[in-house]
Amino acid sequence: MTTLTVALSFVRDRRRSLLAWTLGIIALVLIMAVFYPSIRDTGADFDAYVESLPESVRESLGISGASIASPEGYLMSQMYSNIYPLVILILGISMGSWAIAGAEGDGTLEMTLAAPLRRVSLAWGRFVAMAAATLAITAISTAALAVIAPPLGLLDGLPWWGIWSAAFSMWALVMLYASAAFAIGAATGRRAWAIAGAAALIVIGFLGQMFASLAQPLEYLRTTSPWYWFLGSSPLTEPPGLVSFVLPAALALIITMAGVWRFDRRDLGA
Amino acid sequence: MSNRTAENADMTAYAGGVAGVSAPSSDRASIDIADLAKSFGDVRALDGVSLQVAPGEVYGLLGANGAGKSTLMRCLLGYLNPTRGTVRTLAGNSRDVDIRSRIGYLPGDLRLPLRSSVQDILRFHTRLQARAGRPATDAENLLTRLDVPMDRRFGALSKGNRQKVGLALSLMAAPEVLVLDEPTSGLDPHMQELVLDIVRERRADGAAVLLSTHILSEAEAIADRVGVLSRGKLVAEAPLSTLLDRAQQSIEVALDEAPPPTVLDVVPGLMSAAVQGTEVTAVVTGSLSEAIRALAPYGVRRIATRAHELDEMFQQTRDGAS
Numbered sequence: 382m383t384t385l386t387v388a389l390s391f392v393r394d395r396r397r398s399l400l401a402w403t404l405g406i407i408a409l410v411l412i413m414a415v416f417y418p419s420i421r422d423t424g425a426d427f428d429a430y431v432e433s434l435p436e437s438v439r440e441s442l443g444i445s446g447a448s449i450a451s452p453e454g455y456l457m458s459q460m461y462s463n464i465y466p467l468v469i470l471i472l473g474i475s476m477g478s479w480a481i482a483g484a485e486g487d488g489t490l491e492m493t494l495a496a497p498l499r500r501v502s503l504a505w506g507r508f509v510a511m512a513a514a515t516l517a518i519t520a521i522s523t524a525a526l527a528v529i530a531p532p533l534g535l536l537d538g539l540p541w542w543g544i545w546s547a548a549f550s551m552w553a554l555v556m557l558y559a560s561a562a563f564a565i566g567a568a569t570g571r572r573a574w575a576i577a578g579a580a581a582l583i584v585i586g587f588l589g590q591m592f593a594s595l596a597q598p599l600e601y602l603r604t605t606s607p608w609y610w611f612l613g614s615s616p617l618t619e620p621p622g623l624v625s626f627v628l629p630a631a632l633a634l635i636i637t638m639a640g641v642w643r644f645d646r647r648d649l650g651a
Numbered sequence: 652m653s654n655r656t657a658e659n660a661d662m663t664a665y666a667g668g669v670a671g672v673s674a675p676s677s678d679r680a681s682i683d684i685a686d687l688a689k690s691f692g693d694v695r696a697l698d699g700v701s702l703q704v705a706p707g708e709v710y711g712l713l714g715a716n717g718a719g720k721s722t723l724m725r726c727l728l729g730y731l732n733p734t735r736g737t738v739r740t741l742a743g744n745s746r747d748v749d750i751r752s753r754i755g756y757l758p759g760d761l762r763l764p765l766r767s768s769v770q771d772i773l774r775f776h777t778r779l780q781a782r783a784g785r786p787a788t789d790a791e792n793l794l795t796r797l798d799v800p801m802d803r804r805f806g807a808l809s810k811g812n813r814q815k816v817g818l819a820l821s822l823m824a825a826p827e828v829l830v831l832d833e834p835t836s837g838l839d840p841h842m843q844e845l846v847l848d849i850v851r852e853r854r855a856d857g858a859a860v861l862l863s864t865h866i867l868s869e870a871e872a873i874a875d876r877v878g879v880l881s882r883g884k885l886v887a888e889a890p891l892s893t894l895l896d897r898a899q900q901s902i903e904v905a906l907d908e909a910p911p912p913t914v915l916d917v918v919p920g921l922m923s924a925a926v927q928g929t930e931v932t933a934v935v936t937g938s939l940s941e942a943i944r945a946l947a948p949y950g951v952r953r954i955a956t957r958a959h960e961l962d963e964m965f966q967q968t969r970d971g972a973s
Contacts, residue, residue: 383782390775394767488762491730492820496776497752497783649730 387506424450473559482566564640681859711874765806907950
């Protein structure tokens with residue numbers, strides 16, 4: 382219950398900011414969706430362009446297999462492989478890096494911990510808040526997509542649960558990197574390190590899976606990239622599975638536990 | 652000069668807590684710090700500090716900026732892990748929720764979420780106190796007395812009003828241990844007196860209070876005992892009146908007539924004296940009354956005095972003896 386109190390307080394303190402994020406991401410999703418008919422109508426040109434790209438680049442952009450003019454190809458290439466997860470990643474990393482390190486840096490952590498509250502409870506409470514906020518925004522923006530997509534033909538040929546499946550897998554990816562920011566911040570008390578660490582992992586993961594596919598001997602390395610777990614799993618047509626959901630979610634928990642363990646034992650900054 | 656050496660030796664022995672200090676035994680102390688040391692890399696912030704505070708006692712911690720007061724408090728609250736030594740609060744660990752719920756803490760540099768309303772901040776702390784089985788029974792009374800503006804955002808408050816919010820948070824659960832780092836900082840004189848009154852009430856209720864300040868008059872007004880921290884060491888610990896009796900004071904006197912050069916030789920505690928015509932300057936340990944009495948027959952036109960800061964005085968004393 383203490384964890385819930387902490388989580389609710391953390392969200393309440395950021396309610397205006399979270400509302401702005403929600404509206405912004407809904408707007409982004411809707412804008413991306415309303416462009417679909419024009420892409421579909423000029424599908425042959427786009428497909429010719431995409432065909433000219435190397436296979437590895439197409440896969441890394443989430444457009445291998447399906448035509449970009451098809452709903453699956455459009456959603457994967459224009460939303461789930463870039464801007465949509467990136468925006469939610471920015472939110473997750475922002476919350477994760479602030480949860481402990483940001484609060485420690487601006488001095489508010491000291492007074493929060495002056496209350497009868499274990500450090501572990503504080504940390505898990507804020508982690509839960511971060512997870513819930515990113516999940517809620519993912520779900521709300523997906524609901525907005527589910528409302529606007531059918532008249533645009535953007536869900537044609539996809540199972541009804543397809544965008545929800547992709548949303549959950551994307552959220553698991555976001556949680557993995559947000560947890561890294563949270564844990565680095567909790568372990569070190571330095572927000573800049575938390576942001577830099579998570580950003581470095583994102584870039585390494587994204588570019589690594591792309592370059593690994595270009596070099597045949599290194600192709601097996603792609604399977605170590607969380608981006609490959611997400612993009613390579615056909616999330617719009619396959620339900621969240623071991624690789625696309627359980628693996629990143631479990632890693633996120635392990636990383637968070639390590640960060641909380643260290644946070645509970647170290648000196649707090651002034 | 653030999654006088655001064657003897658005085659130094661006396662003070663150093665005193666600084667060790669040997670003479671005249673009525674510290675509570677560890678058994679009944681609400682705060683019990685033993686041989687506490689804390690280093691940050693090569694910097695030794697605290698070095699072998701031991702002190703106890705009994706229930707119903709206000710202990711004033713004096714010292715200049717950087718002397719180690721806040722570090723000591725942060726070790727006491729469990730924010731910092733001691734490099735050496737032990738810290739016990741209410742016979743336990745201050746990080747245990749049960750113990751923590753009985754401690755009130757006001758940091759020297761109070762920071763709370765700027766965008767949160769005072770009401771939200773208080774609600775959060777009140778809920779946690781209730782969950783720990785120690786409801787904030789005194790919250791309403793305190794908020795009224797301190798005149799805390801509840802509906803405003805914390806970031807929109809003046810420094811004095813922010814300090815009031817911090818005080819309300821630290822005092823609202825009627826804590827058995829109060830750790831206050833410069834609690835009257837930023838408050839107007841009326842509020843300063845109110846805060847000291849509240850601290851006195853808590854003391855009367857049996858709370859042990861550890862209060863840091865650099866304002867001597869504040870310590871004088873409220874502390875039962877004081878400790879002087881200098882460069883991480885507790886260089887003196889005693890009732891404040893005893894320390895003041897041993898404090899050095901400078902005096903400059905302008906007279907109507909020139910006195911003989913030896914006019915102050917009979918003054919007890921004289922550290923140094925200089926007579927130049929009708930102007931006399933001297934440094935005296937303890938009361939100045941004998942010095943003034945000795946100079947009075949020559950017609951006193953003007954007197955200026957300066958009390959040396961306690962930590963400065965004890966640092967000089969310690970350095971002189973070593």
